[in-house]
Amino acid sequence: MKRLLVLSWVLMGSLSFGQSEKDVTVKRTLKLMGTRFEITVVAPNEEIGYININEAVSEIKRIEKIISSWDETSETSLVNNNAGIQPVKVSSELFGLVERAKKISEITDGAFDISYASMDRIWKFDGTMDRAPSEKAIQLSISKIGHEKIILDYNERTIFLSETGMRIGFGAIGKGYAADRAKELLVSKQVKGGIINASGDLTTWGTKTTGEKWLVGIANPLSKEKVFSWLPVVESSVATSGNYEKYIVLNGKKYSHIIDPRSGYPTSGVHSVSVFAKYAELCDALATAVFIMGKDSGIHLINQIDGVEVVVVDSDNKIHKSSGIMFNNNP
Incomplete structure (x- = not known):
């Protein structure tokens, strides 16, 4: 969950003439x-x-139609549904977003990775968990994650998730x-x-x-x-x-x-x-x-x-x- 610690927006500095008094x-x-x-x-x-x-x-709703992994008709869902099967031709907008996401994965050594959506949800944060999952379960849960498994074809403008069961999601960059x-x-x-x-x-x-x-x-x-x-x-x-x-x-x-x-x-x-x-x-x-x-x-x-x-x-x-x-x- 993202939560900005913004308590209020206040005023500082001297007046400028950039705005009209009637605004x-x-x-x-x-x-x-x-x-x-x-x-x-x-x-x-x-x-x-x-x-x-x-x-x-x-504009925000238009973008959501492209990047939502919950909307089965979105480009992102089409990419996810073809994981391990075939590359999917996408809009230049989605291709560019995925390209930039992969670059951020590279400079952060994978700490940021849009293929996190492939992860099995074995950790529970609703108060029901009293012990950690087994090491085997944890390793299995992340087995399909890896930005290097997201294959971009710049000539064809396609995205291919190289393993069946892979998914991409934009929860940490889409908003x-x-x-x-x-x-x-x-x-x-x-x-x-x-x-x-x-x-x-x-x-x-x-x-x-x-x-x-x-x-x-x-x-x-x-x-x-x-x-x-x-x-x-x-x-x-x-x-x-x-x-x-x-x-x-x-x-x-x-x-x-x-x-x-x-x-x-x-x-x-x-x-x-x-x-x-x-x-x-x-x-x-x-x-x-x-x-x-x-x-x-x-x-x-x-x-x-x-x-x-x-x-x-x-x-x-x-x-x-x-x-x-x-x-x-x-x-």
């Missing part, structure tokens, strides 16, 4: 892609604002991608500013109606109702992975519901990860990857990627950050 802020909250979306736009009036939001909703595309659409229509929050995968552009910056609040790990620090998100995105609600405790050790696709075991040692970058798609994927990789390896990776930053809260509620993060406790 209004329009927001709508709804369920899309099986999760909560909040779409906020700056518009000349409410009517235009709601028209803009409806256009963004239509971020949809947020990016909805933002791109609204920017192309000269919408001056806004926020698209896809259940914790958040992207912004422009400014508030006053011309001041959007800020995101990172919650204090010891008190979720208090802000530890405010960070500006200017023409940028942020995504957070956390283990607040879904976890288990076995032999006194807490395990997250986020499973390492390489080992088949739940992750431990990290409480939350917030990744900042230009695109929500990248934030989404890297937040999951860093959570799985752990504090030290994850921050080391982020420090090597230009334009990407991270804040990690470990299991002892200590806060760690990449080299480019500057905390601001007083917005």
Whole structure:
């Protein structure tokens, strides 16, 4: 589950002349892609604002029809249904998304992997599990996972899952991608500013109606109702992975519901990860990857990627950050 520690968006900085005094802020909250979306736009009036939001909703629904593994008519389902059988010709949009996902798998050594959808669900986080599955069951559950088994043919624009029973899923990248595309659409229509929050995968552009910056609040790990620090998100995105609600405790050790696709075991040692970058798609994927990789390896990776930053809260509620993060406790 993705959950962004955003308590509110506030104002900072001096006024700019980028917005008209007559502009209004329009927001709508709804369920899309099986999760909560909040779409906020700056518009000349409410009517235009709601028209803009409806256009963004239509774009998100269009993307869902392509990447949903629950919709049997989607391109993704067609790819999954032909696993081990034959390559499937797909749209350039889906091909590009899978191509980028594979590249993220490579730089994260498989901590992020869209073939995680092949995993058997042997871990239960509903309170019914009192012991870990057997090692044999765990290894069997991940036997079909591996980004290298996703074969892309660039000439034919096909995707082939090389083993029967393989599946791909976009749960750790799809909402971020949809947020990016909805933002791109609204920017192309000269919408001056806004926020698209896809259940914790958040992207912004422009400014508030006053011309001041959007800020995101990172919650204090010891008190979720208090802000530890405010960070500006200017023409940028942020995504957070956390283990607040879904976890288990076995032999006194807490395990997250986020499973390492390489080992088949739940992750431990990290409480939350917030990744900042230009695109929500990248934030989404890297937040999951860093959570799985752990504090030290994850921050080391982020420090090597230009334009990407991270804040990690470990299991002892200590806060760690990449080299480019500057905390601001007083917005």
